[in-house]
Amino acid sequence: MLADSDTRWKWGASTARRLAPGAVIDGLLLRGRATPTPRQLAEVGVTVDVLREVTTREFLRAATRPGGYDMIVLACVGGAVQAMLHGLRRATAGTEEGAPAHRPVVVTGYVGVVYEKLTDGLLLRHGADLVLANSAHDTDRFRAVYEGVGASADGVLECTLPFLTDTRPAPGAPVATVTPRAGDGRATPTPRGRDEAVTPQDGDEAVTPQAGDDSLTPQAGDGRDTFTVVFAVQPSVPASREDRAYLLRRAVAHALRHPEREVLIKLRSKPGEHTTHIEELPYQKLVRKLPGGDGTGGGLPANCRLVYGNMGALLDRVRRTGGLLVTVSSTAALESLHRHVPTAVLTDLGVREGLGNHYFTGSGCLASWDELDDGLLPEADPRWALRQGVRGGDGYAAARERVAALAARSARTGLPPLTPYYTARTAPGYLPGILRRYGLGPDGTPVGPAAGSGSADDEEPGAVGAAGRGLLRRLVREAARGAYRHGVQRVAPLIRKAGEL
Numbered sequence: 001m002l003a004d005s006d007t008r009w010k011w012g013a014s015t016a017r018r019l020a021p022g023a024v025i026d027g028l029l030l031r032g033r034a035t036p037t038p039r040q041l042a043e044v045g046v047t048v049d050v051l052r053e054v055t056t057r058e059f060l061r062a063a064t065r066p067g068g069y070d071m072i073v074l075a076c077v078g079g080a081v082q083a084m085l086h087g088l089r090r091a092t093a094g095t096e097e098g099a100p101a102h103r104p105v106v107v108t109g110y111v112g113v114v115y116e117k118l119t120d121g122l123l124l125r126h127g128a129d130l131v132l133a134n135s136a137h138d139t140d141r142f143r144a145v146y147e148g149v150g151a152s153a154d155g156v157l158e159c160t161l162p163f164l165t166d167t168r169p170a171p172g173a174p175v176a177t178v179t180p181r182a183g184d185g186r187a188t189p190t191p192r193g194r195d196e197a198v199t200p201q202d203g204d205e206a207v208t209p210q211a212g213d214d215s216l217t218p219q220a221g222d223g224r225d226t227f228t229v230v231f232a233v234q235p236s237v238p239a240s241r242e243d244r245a246y247l248l249r250r251a252v253a254h255a256l257r258h259p260e261r262e263v264l265i266k267l268r269s270k271p272g273e274h275t276t277h278i279e280e281l282p283y284q285k286l287v288r289k290l291p292g293g294d295g296t297g298g299g300l301p302a303n304c305r306l307v308y309g310n311m312g313a314l315l316d317r318v319r320r321t322g323g324l325l326v327t328v329s330s331t332a333a334l335e336s337l338h339r340h341v342p343t344a345v346l347t348d349l350g351v352r353e354g355l356g357n358h359y360f361t362g363s364g365c366l367a368s369w370d371e372l373d374d375g376l377l378p379e380a381d382p383r384w385a386l387r388q389g390v391r392g393g394d395g396y397a398a399a400r401e402r403v404a405a406l407a408a409r410s411a412r413t414g415l416p417p418l419t420p421y422y423t424a425r426t427a428p429g430y431l432p433g434i435l436r437r438y439g440l441g442p443d444g445t446p447v448g449p450a451a452g453s454g455s456a457d458d459e460e461p462g463a464v465g466a467a468g469r470g471l472l473r474r475l476v477r478e479a480a481r482g483a484y485r486h487g488v489q490r491v492a493p494l495i496r497k498a499g500e501l
Helices: 006-019 038-042 055-065 079-089 120-126 134-146 243-258 284-287 311-321 332-338 369-373 382-387 397-412 432-436 466-499
Strands: 026-030 052-053 071-073 105-109 130-133 156-158 175-180 186-189 229-230 260-267 305-309 324-327 341-345
Touching: 006 026, 006 071, 006 105, 006 311, 006 397, 026 055, 038 305, 052 055, 071 079, 079 105, 079 120, 079 432, 120 134, 130 134, 130 229, 130 324, 130 397, 134 156, 156 397, 186 324, 229 243, 229 332, 243 260, 243 284, 243 305, 243 369, 260 311, 284 305, 305 311, 305 332, 311 324, 311 332, 332 341
Parallel strands: 026 052, 071 105, 105 130, 130 156, 229 260, 229 324, 260 305, 324 341
Antiparallel strands: 175 186, 175 305
């Protein structure tokens, strides 16, 4: 399984488990901007048998080695999927001297709600043996796009989101409360799980959890059964400071209006960590602008907290307490609906394609903070939920059968070459740039240092200084990532603010 961000890791590893129960799963992280940290992987709560970070060259080498993988799940952004498809096609094409190399079954799909760039994203994924759709609704849309451009839609297969089938969090999945410190702008995670403390990063301090401390498990008689509202925030939706500050103020106002409830603002990442979408304005920083934000409480009332942690664990708590999930358009809404938890998709900023909440029209979940303040608990339309793959059966039986048949064919006679829609003939002004971005030449052959020479393993055996050069490249990469994060989260907002003066 190859992934390039925390959410895609969750989808990819879960999909691999659903398609091949009991199989050994190698988790490969594609080195890049959004490569998740160990803390982010632990929070996702999905484990694999082997974990390592790879370059494009290293992935292609591992994917095509003799006796290698039977199946590969590409859990990456569309451009990365397209590049790996062309790289695999070239690597398994064979030569005049020998037969084609072993080609595993290739599977790809989407992490969650598909509300933008549908055609672009789908065509970048075309060519895989299976393109998994998360619902009957998505299946129809995917096939219509492929057939509309004259491409084969045979690989589109209806499934469900893989993590909707198991509502139990992985043992030890960390959940932490964030307490902003006075004056220094940092946040100290206070772990609430019994098994694992949050790894300290960027100067933060991790506090070892005390025995029996488990804020996610309501227990009779100790106040832990408090009605819980989880506000699932998103890194880039909404995008503006004004809109994000507004949503934060409304969550705080809800907590003040309902002191009998506990409002948990579920954060996606810590400042400095990257996700699928870039977060320029973290709520950890916005909370300091609230009245009283310079104090140890961060300007939040006693019944309102910022939290990290496993979303499944939080939703299980919400379900036990009869609570509510609130979001703009996060995939967490689908997880919540799967658990039959009241789910509110906010309309305060409008119902717009740019926000992604238009996806939920007809769901019965659209609501405003005013309505929630008045006690509304939205109920999902059962027909909509079934159509969107949120409710229903397993959803993976047909996909498992297809994968098994293709794997058997691969072992017997081999699989035909991958045939992506985009080629040098159909997209000569688009495809080469995508391939170049991932260190591949126009024909899919790895080229240059970006293709994977960042590993000492790429050096010739016995080369002098190979390990040193590999270490130096890793240090340079980490420095570049840090500079990029600093530019996105600190410099860019200042420039934007200055431009508004």
